[in-house]
Amino acid sequence: MDKAIAVVGLGYVGLPVAVALAERLARRARVVGFDISATRVASLLAGHDATREIDDDRLASCGLVVTDDPAALEGAGMIIVTVPTPIDEERRPDLTPLQRACETIGPRLQKGALVVFESTVFPGVTEEICGPWLAAHSGLKQGEDFALGYSPERINPGDHVHRLETITKIIAADSEAALARMRAVYGAIVDAGLHEAPSIKVAEAAKVIENTQRDLNIALMNEIALIFDRMGIATRDVLAAAGTKWNFLPFTPGLVGGHCIGVDPFYLTAAAEKLGYRPEVILAGRRINDAMGREIAQKLVKLLIASGVSPCRARVGVLGLTFKQDVPDIRNSKVPDILAELREYGIAALVSDPLAEPAAALHEYGIALSPPDALVGLDALVLAVNHAEYIANPADLVARVREGGVLVDVKSALDRASLPDELVYWSL
Numbered sequence: 001m002d003k004a005i006a007v008v009g010l011g012y013v014g015l016p017v018a019v020a021l022a023e024r025l026a027r028r029a030r031v032v033g034f035d036i037s038a039t040r041v042a043s044l045l046a047g048h049d050a051t052r053e054i055d056d057d058r059l060a061s062c063g064l065v066v067t068d069d070p071a072a073l074e075g076a077g078m079i080i081v082t083v084p085t086p087i088d089e090e091r092r093p094d095l096t097p098l099q100r101a102c103e104t105i106g107p108r109l110q111k112g113a114l115v116v117f118e119s120t121v122f123p124g125v126t127e128e129i130c131g132p133w134l135a136a137h138s139g140l141k142q143g144e145d146f147a148l149g150y151s152p153e154r155i156n157p158g159d160h161v162h163r164l165e166t167i168t169k170i171i172a173a174d175s176e177a178a179l180a181r182m183r184a185v186y187g188a189i190v191d192a193g194l195h196e197a198p199s200i201k202v203a204e205a206a207k208v209i210e211n212t213q214r215d216l217n218i219a220l221m222n223e224i225a226l227i228f229d230r231m232g233i234a235t236r237d238v239l240a241a242a243g244t245k246w247n248f249l250p251f252t253p254g255l256v257g258g259h260c261i262g263v264d265p266f267y268l269t270a271a272a273e274k275l276g277y278r279p280e281v282i283l284a285g286r287r288i289n290d291a292m293g294r295e296i297a298q299k300l301v302k303l304l305i306a307s308g309v310s311p312c313r314a315r316v317g318v319l320g321l322t323f324k325q326d327v328p329d330i331r332n333s334k335v336p337d338i339l340a341e342l343r344e345y346g347i348a349a350l351v352s353d354p355l356a357e358p359a360a361a362l363h364e365y366g367i368a369l370s371p372p373d374a375l376v377g378l379d380a381l382v383l384a385v386n387h388a389e390y391i392a393n394p395a396d397l398v399a400r401v402r403e404g405g406v407l408v409d410v411k412s413a414l415d416r417a418s419l420p421d422e423l424v425y426w427s428l
Contacts, residue, residue: 002029002076002077002078002114002181002185003028003029003030003077004029004030004031004032004075004076004077004078005021005025005029005030005031005032005076005077005078005079005080005185006031006032006033006034006072006073006076006078006079006080007021007031007032007033007034007079007080007082008034008035008073008079008080008081008082008083008101008104008105009034009035009081009082009083009084009097009101009119010033010034010035010040010041010044010066010082011035011040011051011082011084012051012053012155012157012329013082013118013119013153013155014033014035014080014082014083014118015033015044015049015051015053015054016053016054016155016163016164017080017082017118017153017164017189018031018032018033018064019054019058019059019062019064020164020165020189021064021185021188021189022062022063022064022065023062023063023189024188024189025185025188025189026063030065031063031064031065032064032065032066032067032072032073032076033064033065033066033067034067034068034069034070034072034073035066035068036068036100036104037068038068041066041067041068044059044066045066047059047060050328050357051157051327051328051329052158052327052328053155053157070104070108071108073104073105073108074108074110075110076108076110076113077110077112077113077114078113078114078115078116078181078185079105079109079113079114079115079116080116080117080118080151081098081101081105081115081116081117081118081119081130082118082119082153083097083098083100083101083119084097084119084259085097085098085119085120085121085263085267086259086263087263087266087267091266092266092270093121093122093266093267093270095121095125095129097119098117098119098121098125098129098130098133099133102130102133102134102137103133103137105134105137105138106133106134106135106136106137106138107137107138109134109137109138109140109146111140111145111146112145112146113146113147114146114147114148114149114173114178114181114182115130115134115146115147115148115149116148116149116150116151116173116182117130117148117149117150117151118150118151118152118153119153120152120153120207120208120211120260120263120264120267121204121207121208121267122204122205122208122267122268122270122271123201123202123204123205123208123271124201124204124271125204126148126149126150126200126204127142127148127174127200127201130148131143131148134146143174143175147173147174147175147177147178147181148173148174148178148200149171149172149173149174149178149179149181149182149200150171150172150173150200150203150204151169151170151171151172151182151186151203152170152203152204152206152207152210153207154167154169154210157258157324157327157329158324158325158326158327164189164190165189165190165191165192166191166192167190167192168190168192168193168194168195169186169190169192169193169194169195170194170195170196170197170203170206170207171183171186171194171195171196171197171203172196172197172198172199172200172202172203173200174200179196183196207264208264208265208267208268209268210264211260211261211263211264211265212264212265212268212282214251214261215256215261215262215264215265215282215285215286215289216281216282216285217249217251218251218252218253218254218256218261218285218289219256219284219285219286219288219289220251220285221235221239221251221252221253221254222253222254222256222288222289222292222428223288224238224253225253225428226295229299229428234416234427235253235412235427235428236412236427239252252411252412253292253411253428254292254410254411254428255289255292255293255296255323255333255334255335255337255384255410256289256290256292256334257323257324257331257332257333257334257335258323258324258329258331258332258333259323259329259331259332262286262289262290262332262334263332265282265283265285265286266286268282269282269283269286290334290337292334292337292428293334293335293336293337293338293340293341294337294338294341296338296382296408296410296428297337297338297339297340297341297342297345298341299408299426300316300342300380300382300406300408300426301342301345301347303380303406303408303424303426304379304380304406306424307379307404307405307406307424309379309380311345311346311347312345312346312347314347314379314380315350315377315378315379315380316342316347316349316350316378316379316380316381316382317349317350317351317352317370317375317378317380317381317382317400318335318338318339318349318350318351318352318381318382318384319352319353319375319381319382319383319384319385319387319390319397320335320353320383320384320385320386320387320390321333321335321336321351321353321356321361321365321367321369321384321385322335322353322355322356322385322387324385325385325386325387325388325411326355326387326388327355328355328356328357330356330357330360330361330364330365331364333365335351335384335385336365336367338382338384339351339367349382350370350374350375351367351368351369351370352369352370352371352372352374352375353369353385353387354372354387354389355387356369375400376399376400377400377402378400378401378402378405379401379402379405379406380401380405380406380407380408381397381400381401381405381406381407381408382408382410383397383407383408383409383410383411383413383414384410385410386410386411386413390413391413391414394414394415394418394419397414398419398420398423401423403422404422404423404424405423405424406423406424406425406426407419407423407424407425407426408426408427409425409426409427410427410428411427411428412427412428414427
């Protein structure tokens, strides 16, 4: 067992890993959590995780050393990299965070160290891109002086059932000795067990198709929702009926954002295109899902017009800005797509979200969040993100809309039968 283990990147993925290592390996290894964000580190040192993945008591008692000083990486026998892997404006893989992580690790990499990547990438990135970066900045030889491993993250933000400890962990390495080290470390923190992939490329490929599969299934649901809406059929009722078949998959329509499902497929398609293959099905799914914000906004406009309200004079409110329910993360949220399309019709919607950070919303999207009590007397209300506090009180939602107004329930989270008949209700 390595006497010192470092985790680089303390977001949704890295912090749970670092905390689990600190808790379970306390007597065998010193665990350091490193992040380049001084704000993030300061918050963690103050005892609070803004992502809500680790509660304050657990954070305070785990024994994790948190720092933004790169010197803390020196002497670590194993370094686990959990930085984000986004896409750029042209929807191409952006490996900049990985490159910067390697540039930070390299000068502090010791002989015999094992560097394990958890970030989602296309096959080949770990050994053919990150390895050479580490070698260039350390002066060490890849495969001789340091080893590489890959263990794809499977963290589901906001999910307190499927956690790091309860999800089978894939591990792979460039040598049997490195794999044995990964087996010892990850085996100590993952109760569900390990799956040893035959190569790093296989492990990378497994990760990138997990969210691609989900993306495609949700795209199918979104497309049939658009079709059934034109037929005057409630998609929720159709899925409830179809779901009685034992092998019908329980996917539902909705907005597909965040830093995983809406991003990972582009890593696979970019790699395929470099090999001369143009993916059709995967990109078609991405087009459908990326268009849903616009589709929802256009439907709202039609409902306003049908109810006798001019869109440019309508008072519209939107509840929820985060990329999914009950998490504070606004990265790659698709709610701004709804807002952008509404603006095309002269509608400046009021937006409120109890979990989103106002400064982040303004910086990332130029959206000034409104207090909840500002969203009253509305011609239309969009329940864009079904946070628990919204769903717990449907009467409060109805009270925000004038009599005969419109309620758009994006995720079909409400029971239509419990809502007033005069309310114009629509859902995907």
